[in-house]
Each structure stands twice: as structure tokens, then as C-alpha cells.
Amino acid sequence: MADFLHSFVNITLRWQATSVAQVAKKWSICFQILLRPELDAAQIHLPNTLNDAAFFATFLSVGERSAIFASRSEVLAHYNPADRIYFFYLHTGQEIARIEFPSWCYEQGKVDFIHAAIFDDLKKGGGYPMTLVEAHEQATIKPSDQEEFYRLLQQICSAKGYALNYSAKSLSKRISKL
Structure with missing residues (x-):
């Protein structure tokens, strides 16, 4: 045997x-x-x-992670070997997520911290990472900010003697908001 x-x-x-x-x-x-x-x-x-998610869904409890794996993605062949990507699977409570991180995190023993931080962030966000929610809010340009930008751009162009023209598509979007 x-x-x-x-x-x-x-x-x-x-x-x-x-x-x-x-x-x-x-x-x-x-x-x-x-x-x-x-x-x-x-x-x-x-x-x-x-697939990997279905496989790990049968073994992981909520909040648990899998072992650590080295990515074998073909795109990594174009990168320096020191820039390897590692990953683990995390049962978020709603799905199995693949969490990727650079090799230095693995080499410096940061994997447990990454696991804990991401799971904590998921709990705060009700199943979706709170940091991504906040990043989206920060990156989204409010309509009032867009209008202010266009007003300033129009003012600068007029002062310099340039005609500011909008495409029909752009005009239709701006008019539909009014």
C-alpha cells in the first residue's frame, strides 16, 4: 500500500x-x-x-480561508519572479472569494493579517468590503461637481477665445439631467 x-x-x-x-x-x-x-x-x-469556489464551499465555514496557493496565471510569465502572486479562498458568508496578494505579503508573514482585515471589512460592509464602498463614493463625481467643472471649463475657454463644443451625445446626457 x-x-x-x-x-x-x-x-x-x-x-x-x-x-x-x-x-x-x-x-x-x-x-x-x-x-x-x-x-x-x-x-x-x-x-x-x-470549480474552485464550488470545491471550497463544501469545506470552508464562514470566515475560514483555504491554504495558500501560488498563482499559475500565464500573464505572470511576463513579470519578474519576485512579483509572484499568491492567493487563498475565503468563505465570506455569501460566496467563496479568491483573495490575491503579492509575494512579499506571504514572505513577510502577513497572510493572517490580510485574512482578518478582509473578513472584518466584509462584516462591516454587510457582505461587501466597506473599503470598496468608500472608494466608490470617493471616486464618483456628483452631478453638481460635473456641472461646476463644465461651467469653469466654459469660463476658461471663453476667456481664452476658444469655442467649447459638446457632442450630441454629451448634450443629450447633460440635458436629460436637467
């Missing part, structure tokens, strides 16, 4: 899986075959839609 497990682990290390769920799916098939030798892989049916 030990020889089988050793061979099994060596084989699974060579799998080219793009997600945790794919590895889990393959492990599940292997263990079903191991535990029920009368079955072969063709007789074992797993859902085709198994």
Missing part, C-alpha cells in the same frame, strides 16, 4: 491542472477507484462544473 501511495503522489505531482478543483476532481476519481476496485474511471461521474 505504501508503494502504491508513493507512486500515486508522484503521478499527481505531474498533473497539469489549472485549478485546485481540477486536482481535487482527479484525486476524487483516483480514490473512488482505490476504494471501489470494481469500478473504473469511465463509471465514475463527477459534475462537469466543478
Whole structure:
């Protein structure tokens, strides 16, 4: 049995899986075959839609996170190896979120802090990160601010002798607000 497990682990290390769920799916098939030798892989049916979120939803309780994984995204091949991205999955209470962070956070032992801070932020925001709510409010330009900007722009252009023209689309948007 030990020889089988050793061979099994060596084989699974060579799998080219793009997600945790794919590895889990393959492990599940292997263990079903191991535990029920009368079955072969063709007789074992797993859902085709198994993804990382669905996989971790069965194991994580609200507020818990998964182990840490290194991203294997193809875009990272264009970056310095020191700029690796790590991630974990977090059960937010409403969904399984993938939380990504730079390698230096992992190397400096900041992962537990990231986990706690994000989950606390989610609780404060009622399931949506409060910092993102506040950032959206800060980044949104109020209609009164837009009108003030256009008024100042018109004033500057007039003083310099420039004609300020609006596109039909822009005019229709400005008129519909009035």
C-alpha cells in the first residue's frame, strides 16, 4: 500500500491542472477507484462544473480561508519572479472569494493579517468590503461637481477665445439631467 501511495503522489505531482478543483476532481476519481476496485474511471461521474469556489464551499465555514496557493496565471510569465502572486479562498458568508496578494505579503508573514482585515471589512460592509464602498463614493463625481467643472471649463475657454463644443451625445446626457 505504501508503494502504491508513493507512486500515486508522484503521478499527481505531474498533473497539469489549472485549478485546485481540477486536482481535487482527479484525486476524487483516483480514490473512488482505490476504494471501489470494481469500478473504473469511465463509471465514475463527477459534475462537469466543478470549480474552485464550488470545491471550497463544501469545506470552508464562514470566515475560514483555504491554504495558500501560488498563482499559475500565464500573464505572470511576463513579470519578474519576485512579483509572484499568491492567493487563498475565503468563505465570506455569501460566496467563496479568491483573495490575491503579492509575494512579499506571504514572505513577510502577513497572510493572517490580510485574512482578518478582509473578513472584518466584509462584516462591516454587510457582505461587501466597506473599503470598496468608500472608494466608490470617493471616486464618483456628483452631478453638481460635473456641472461646476463644465461651467469653469466654459469660463476658461471663453476667456481664452476658444469655442467649447459638446457632442450630441454629451448634450443629450447633460440635458436629460436637467
